[in-house]
Amino acid sequence: xxxxxVRYAKAVLSLAQEQKATDGIQQDMNSIIDTIDAxxxxxxxxxxxxxxxxxxxxxxxxxxxxxxNTTQNLFDVLIANKRVSLLGEVAKQYIALYNKLNNTxxxxxxxAVPLNEAMRTKVLAKVKEFTGYNATIENIVDESIIGGFILxxxxxxxxxxxxxxxxxxxxxxxx
Numbered sequence: 001x002x003x004x005x006v007r008y009a010k011a012v013l014s015l016a017q018e019q020k021a022t023d024g025i026q027q028d029m030n031s032i033i034d035t036i037d038a039x040x041x042x043x044x045x046x047x048x049x050x051x052x053x054x055x056x057x058x059x060x061x062x063x064x065x066x067x068x069n070t071t072q073n074l075f076d077v078l079i080a081n082k083r084v085s086l087l088g089e090v091a092k093q094y095i096a097l098y099n100k101l102n103n104t105x106x107x108x109x110x111x112a113v114p115l116n117e118a119m120r121t122k123v124l125a126k127v128k129e130f131t132g133y134n135a136t137i138e139n140i141v142d143e144s145i146i147g148g149f150i151l152x153x154x155x156x157x158x159x160x161x162x163x164x165x166x167x168x169x170x171x172x173x174x175x
Contacts, residue, residue, distance in 0.1 A: 005086045009093035012074055013101070021068060026098045028064070028071040029091040035063065036088040047085045056084055099136070107135040110150040110161075115139045127153055 016022040036042055045051055045059055060075045078084040099105060107127045109115060115123070120137055127135040131153055145161035152158075 002086055002089050004083060005089035005093050008074070008078070008083070008086065008090045009097055012070065012090070012094055013097050015070055019070065021070060022098060022101070024068050025070055026095065028067040029094045029098075031067070032064065032071075032091040033088060033095070036091075043088075046087055053079045053084075060084075060087075102134070104134045104136060105131060105153055106138055108138045108140060108152040110140045110142050110145060110152075112141070112143050112145050112147050112162075114141055123151065127151075130156070 012025065013022065016025045036046070042059075042063065045056060057075060057079050061072065064071065064075075074090070075084070075087070078087055078090070105127070107123060109123055115137070120139075123137060124135055127133070135153065145163045146166070147162040148160045148165070150157065150159045150161050150164075
Protein backbone atom coordinates (compact mmCIF):
# COMPACT_ATOMS: atom_id res chain seq x y z
CA UNK A 1 0.00 0.00 0.00
CA UNK A 2 1.40 3.32 -1.06
CA UNK A 3 1.12 6.23 1.37
CA UNK A 4 0.87 8.57 -1.61
CA UNK A 5 -2.13 6.62 -2.93
CA VAL A 6 -3.83 6.94 0.46
CA ARG A 7 -3.22 10.70 0.48
CA TYR A 8 -4.67 11.12 -3.01
CA ALA A 9 -7.67 8.96 -2.11
CA LYS A 10 -8.31 11.02 1.05
CA ALA A 11 -8.13 14.23 -0.97
CA VAL A 12 -10.60 12.89 -3.56
CA LEU A 13 -12.97 11.68 -0.82
CA SER A 14 -12.82 15.05 0.93
CA LEU A 15 -13.60 16.86 -2.32
CA ALA A 16 -16.37 14.36 -3.10
CA GLN A 17 -17.95 14.99 0.30
CA GLU A 18 -17.90 18.74 -0.29
CA GLN A 19 -19.58 18.21 -3.66
CA LYS A 20 -21.95 15.56 -2.27
CA ALA A 21 -20.74 13.23 -5.01
CA THR A 22 -19.20 10.34 -3.05
CA ASP A 23 -21.48 7.71 -4.63
CA GLY A 24 -20.77 8.80 -8.20
CA ILE A 25 -17.04 8.85 -7.62
CA GLN A 26 -17.26 5.45 -5.92
CA GLN A 27 -18.79 4.09 -9.14
CA ASP A 28 -15.97 5.74 -11.12
CA MET A 29 -13.36 4.12 -8.87
CA ASN A 30 -14.95 0.68 -9.23
CA SER A 31 -14.90 1.16 -13.01
CA ILE A 32 -11.23 2.18 -12.90
CA ILE A 33 -10.28 -0.86 -10.81
CA ASP A 34 -12.18 -3.26 -13.09
CA THR A 35 -10.74 -1.73 -16.26
CA ILE A 36 -7.14 -1.69 -15.02
CA ASP A 37 -7.43 -5.28 -13.76
CA ALA A 38 -8.82 -6.41 -17.12
CA UNK A 39 -6.36 -4.59 -19.40
CA UNK A 40 -2.64 -5.36 -19.55
CA UNK A 41 -2.32 -2.59 -22.18
CA UNK A 42 -3.74 0.01 -19.81
CA UNK A 43 -1.41 -1.10 -17.01
CA UNK A 44 1.51 -0.79 -19.43
CA UNK A 45 0.35 2.67 -20.53
CA UNK A 46 0.10 3.91 -16.94
CA UNK A 47 3.48 2.50 -15.90
CA UNK A 48 5.55 3.33 -18.99
CA UNK A 49 7.93 6.30 -18.63
CA UNK A 50 8.33 6.32 -22.44
CA UNK A 51 4.73 7.30 -23.17
CA UNK A 52 4.15 11.06 -23.10
CA UNK A 53 1.88 12.48 -20.40
CA UNK A 54 -0.42 14.03 -22.99
CA UNK A 55 -1.00 10.59 -24.56
CA UNK A 56 -1.75 9.17 -21.10
CA UNK A 57 -4.17 12.02 -20.34
CA UNK A 58 -6.07 11.64 -23.63
CA UNK A 59 -6.16 7.86 -23.28
CA UNK A 60 -7.62 8.07 -19.76
CA UNK A 61 -10.15 10.69 -20.87
CA UNK A 62 -11.30 8.43 -23.72
CA UNK A 63 -11.36 5.20 -21.72
CA UNK A 64 -13.17 6.82 -18.78
CA UNK A 65 -15.20 9.42 -20.68
CA UNK A 66 -18.33 8.77 -18.58
CA UNK A 67 -16.68 9.60 -15.25
CA UNK A 68 -17.29 12.67 -13.09
CA ASN A 69 -15.29 15.88 -13.42
CA THR A 70 -13.64 15.16 -10.07
CA THR A 71 -12.34 11.84 -11.40
CA GLN A 72 -11.16 13.53 -14.61
CA ASN A 73 -9.33 16.11 -12.48
CA LEU A 74 -7.70 13.29 -10.51
CA PHE A 75 -6.20 12.02 -13.78
CA ASP A 76 -4.74 15.50 -14.44
CA VAL A 77 -3.29 15.81 -10.94
CA LEU A 78 -1.73 12.34 -11.01
CA ILE A 79 -0.21 13.02 -14.45
CA ALA A 80 1.09 16.46 -13.42
CA ASN A 81 2.72 14.97 -10.32
CA LYS A 82 4.12 11.99 -12.27
CA ARG A 83 2.05 9.58 -10.14
CA VAL A 84 -0.38 8.25 -12.77
CA SER A 85 0.96 4.73 -12.18
CA LEU A 86 -0.80 4.91 -8.79
CA LEU A 87 -4.27 5.32 -10.34
CA GLY A 88 -5.44 1.76 -9.57
CA GLU A 89 -4.13 1.94 -6.01
CA VAL A 90 -5.76 5.36 -5.46
CA ALA A 91 -9.07 3.90 -6.66
CA LYS A 92 -8.76 0.93 -4.26
CA GLN A 93 -7.91 3.22 -1.35
CA TYR A 94 -10.86 5.48 -2.19
CA ILE A 95 -13.20 2.46 -2.09
CA ALA A 96 -11.78 1.42 1.29
CA LEU A 97 -12.22 4.94 2.70
CA TYR A 98 -15.71 5.22 1.19
CA ASN A 99 -16.74 1.90 2.77
CA LYS A 100 -15.36 2.97 6.15
CA LEU A 101 -17.24 6.27 5.92
CA ASN A 102 -20.49 4.40 5.23
CA ASN A 103 -19.90 1.64 7.82
CA THR A 104 -19.72 -0.90 5.03
CA UNK A 105 -17.34 -3.79 4.71
CA UNK A 106 -16.44 -5.93 1.74
CA UNK A 107 -17.41 -9.56 2.20
CA UNK A 108 -15.41 -11.82 -0.09
CA UNK A 109 -17.28 -15.00 -0.91
CA UNK A 110 -15.36 -17.72 -2.72
CA UNK A 111 -17.69 -20.31 -4.21
CA ALA A 112 -17.56 -23.07 -6.82
CA VAL A 113 -20.31 -21.34 -8.85
CA PRO A 114 -21.38 -17.68 -9.11
CA LEU A 115 -23.75 -16.57 -6.34
CA ASN A 116 -27.37 -16.01 -7.32
CA GLU A 117 -29.40 -13.11 -5.91
CA ALA A 118 -31.04 -15.23 -3.16
CA MET A 119 -27.62 -16.38 -1.88
CA ARG A 120 -26.28 -12.82 -1.98
CA THR A 121 -29.20 -11.69 0.20
CA LYS A 122 -28.59 -14.50 2.71
CA VAL A 123 -24.86 -13.78 2.89
CA LEU A 124 -25.45 -10.04 3.39
CA ALA A 125 -27.90 -10.81 6.23
CA LYS A 126 -25.38 -13.13 7.92
CA VAL A 127 -22.56 -10.61 7.60
CA LYS A 128 -24.76 -7.91 9.16
CA GLU A 129 -25.71 -10.34 11.96
CA PHE A 130 -22.06 -11.26 12.71
CA THR A 131 -20.37 -7.88 12.32
CA GLY A 132 -23.12 -5.31 12.80
CA TYR A 133 -22.03 -3.64 9.54
CA ASN A 134 -23.54 -3.53 6.11
CA ALA A 135 -21.48 -5.20 3.42
CA THR A 136 -20.93 -5.38 -0.26
CA ILE A 137 -20.19 -8.77 -1.77
CA GLU A 138 -17.24 -9.61 -3.94
CA ASN A 139 -17.78 -13.08 -5.40
CA ILE A 140 -14.75 -15.11 -6.46
CA VAL A 141 -15.47 -18.30 -8.39
CA ASP A 142 -13.01 -21.11 -7.61
CA GLU A 143 -14.08 -24.54 -8.79
CA SER A 144 -11.33 -26.22 -6.74
CA ILE A 145 -13.40 -25.83 -3.56
CA ILE A 146 -15.85 -28.32 -5.16
CA GLY A 147 -18.93 -26.91 -3.39
CA GLY A 148 -19.98 -24.75 -0.44
CA PHE A 149 -18.24 -21.42 0.12
CA ILE A 150 -15.53 -19.51 1.97
CA LEU A 151 -16.66 -16.22 3.51
CA UNK A 152 -14.07 -13.60 4.46
CA UNK A 153 -15.02 -10.31 6.13
CA UNK A 154 -12.12 -8.27 7.42
CA UNK A 155 -10.15 -10.57 9.74
CA UNK A 156 -12.94 -13.15 10.03
CA UNK A 157 -13.07 -16.23 7.82
CA UNK A 158 -15.67 -18.98 7.70
CA UNK A 159 -14.79 -22.00 5.57
CA UNK A 160 -17.79 -24.13 4.60
CA UNK A 161 -16.25 -25.58 1.45
CA UNK A 162 -16.48 -29.23 0.49
CA UNK A 163 -12.73 -29.29 -0.17
CA UNK A 164 -12.08 -28.14 3.42
CA UNK A 165 -14.39 -30.80 4.84
CA UNK A 166 -12.71 -33.50 2.71
CA UNK A 167 -9.29 -32.38 3.92
CA UNK A 168 -10.33 -32.52 7.58
CA UNK A 169 -11.97 -35.93 7.04
CA UNK A 170 -8.78 -37.20 5.36
CA UNK A 171 -6.77 -35.90 8.36
CA UNK A 172 -9.07 -37.68 10.81
CA UNK A 173 -8.89 -40.96 8.88
CA UNK A 174 -5.08 -40.86 8.69
CA UNK A 175 -4.86 -40.51 12.50
